[in-house]
Amino acid sequence: MSLEGKLALVTGGGRGIGRAIALKLASQGADIVINFFRRRDTAEQTAKEVQALGVKAEIIRANVGDPAKIDEMFGVIGDKFGHLDILISNAASGVGRPIMEVDVKAWEWTMDINTRACLLCSQRAARLMEGRGGKIVSLSSLGSFLVWPTYAVVGVSKAALEALTRYLAIELAPLGICVNTVAASFVETEALKFYFDEQLGKDKLPITPAGRMVTTEDVANVVAFLCSEEAFMIRGQTIIVDGGFSIYNPLSVLERKD
Amino acid sequence: MTIEEQIREIMARITHVDGSIIRRESTFKDIKADSLDVVQALVAVEETFGIEIPDEEAQKFQNFGDFVSYVENQVAQKEKV
Numbered sequence: 001m002s003l004e005g006k007l008a009l010v011t012g013g014g015r016g017i018g019r020a021i022a023l024k025l026a027s028q029g030a031d032i033v034i035n036f037f038r039r040r041d042t043a044e045q046t047a048k049e050v051q052a053l054g055v056k057a058e059i060i061r062a063n064v065g066d067p068a069k070i071d072e073m074f075g076v077i078g079d080k081f082g083h084l085d086i087l088i089s090n091a092a093s094g095v096g097r098p099i100m101e102v103d104v105k106a107w108e109w110t111m112d113i114n115t116r117a118c119l120l121c122s123q124r125a126a127r128l129m130e131g132r133g134g135k136i137v138s139l140s141s142l143g144s145f146l147v148w149p150t151y152a153v154v155g156v157s158k159a160a161l162e163a164l165t166r167y168l169a170i171e172l173a174p175l176g177i178c179v180n181t182v183a184a185s186f187v188e189t190e191a192l193k194f195y196f197d198e199q200l201g202k203d204k205l206p207i208t209p210a211g212r213m214v215t216t217e218d219v220a221n222v223v224a225f226l227c228s229e230e231a232f233m234i235r236g237q238t239i240i241v242d243g244g245f246s247i248y249n250p251l252s253v254l255e256r257k258d
Numbered sequence: 259m260t261i262e263e264q265i266r267e268i269m270a271r272i273t274h275v276d277g278s279i280i281r282r283e284s285t286f287k288d289i290k291a292d293s294l295d296v297v298q299a300l301v302a303v304e305e306t307f308g309i310e311i312p313d314e315e316a317q318k319f320q321n322f323g324d325f326v327s328y329v330e331n332q333v334a335q336k337e338k339v
């Protein structure tokens with residue numbers, strides 16, 4: 001699975017899952033553009049780690065919730081490289097509130113960053129992929145269909161993202177662009193600490209049927225596969241990476257009377 | 259308008275409070291700014307003054323005055339260059 005000579009943009013690529021994806025794609029030979037928002041230091045650190053793998057790394061600051069900033073970012077990529085092969089729409093934010101406390105501001109902030117940004121970045125990326133094809137992979141979560149307390153806005157933004165993926169997959173197929181989503185369950189990152197009390201001991205986190213938590217690398221591996229030619233016929237899908245968490249029936253703990 | 263007045267106006271617009279209650283010693287909590295309000299204020303201030311306020315710095319702000327002082331310093335440094 002070589003990505004040599006390819007150029008990938010990873011939004012929110014400075015830390016967490018985005019960082020793992022940047023490093024994975026770089027390890028396969030792709031040059032990486034890391035987009036970040038508030039953590040320049042972390043993005044610079046990740047860029048150094050990417051370069052240590054022998055490929056090029058650029059960092060671009062842009063709030064993907066702001067269409068003008070997305071335009072500027074793609075302007076820079078266009079001027080500097082003139083093309084793009086892979087877009088990873090990974091950046092996400094959100095407001096953790098019970099549904100009765102969700103206001104217009106919280107809704108728009110979340111939707112703009114988690115959903116609209118994927119549309120706008122995909123449109124801009126598709127132009128830079130013209131004549132060469134490409135791969136677009138976005139990051140969703142189980143919260144798009146499993147209800148979790150205070151996750152409403154983010155869950156809805158992810159459900160919309162998965163629907164958007166299907167539309168993009170069909171409408172961009174004639175351009176040779178493959179579009180898919182990877183949906184993960186709990187992954188150990190800062191986001192998890194943000195939503196769930198930091199004191200929540202590791203032993204209390206829901207262990208998957210696979211026997212351990214999902215790691216950022218587990219997610220990055222599947223994203224990298226979707227960026228490979230082997231995945232050419234997978235289109236518009238949401239691939240779940242959760243160690244079987246979402247299909248496990250909690251009633252399984254009941255003992256059966258024989 | 260001074261830098262302080264401009265930032266006060268931005269904060270008041272975002273948190274829907276009366277600007278006159280925002281003093282240098284006011285905490286973000288006093289101004290009723292939740293974490294989303296603070297990020298939005300940071301973004302608005304960055305754009306107004308053409309500066310960058312890293313999260314690491316913003317996390318150190320104890321009150322409105324710290325925020326203003328940081329911006330004043332950044333703007334002064336920018337003007338020197």
Ligand SMILES: NC(=O)c1ccc[n+]([C@@H]2O[C@H](COP(=O)([O-])OP(=O)(O)OC[C@H]3O[C@@H](n4cnc5c(N)ncnc54)[C@H](OP(=O)(O)O)[C@@H]3O)[C@@H](O)[C@H]2O)c1
Nearest residue numbers: 012016017036037038039063064091092141186187189191
């Ligand atoms: N962690 C989980 O358990 C989990 C589970 C399922 C799905 N996911 C999904 O996987 C993706 C990555 O999650 P994560 O846990 O790695 O996230 P994270 O640790 O919270 O990091 C968020 C990333 O998004 C960037 N970002 C946030 N707002 C942005 C904006 N407005 N513009 C540009 N970049 C922005 C951040 O940039 P800065 O570093 O500059 O702030 C950071 O790189 C997200 O789409 C998330 O929903 C996560």
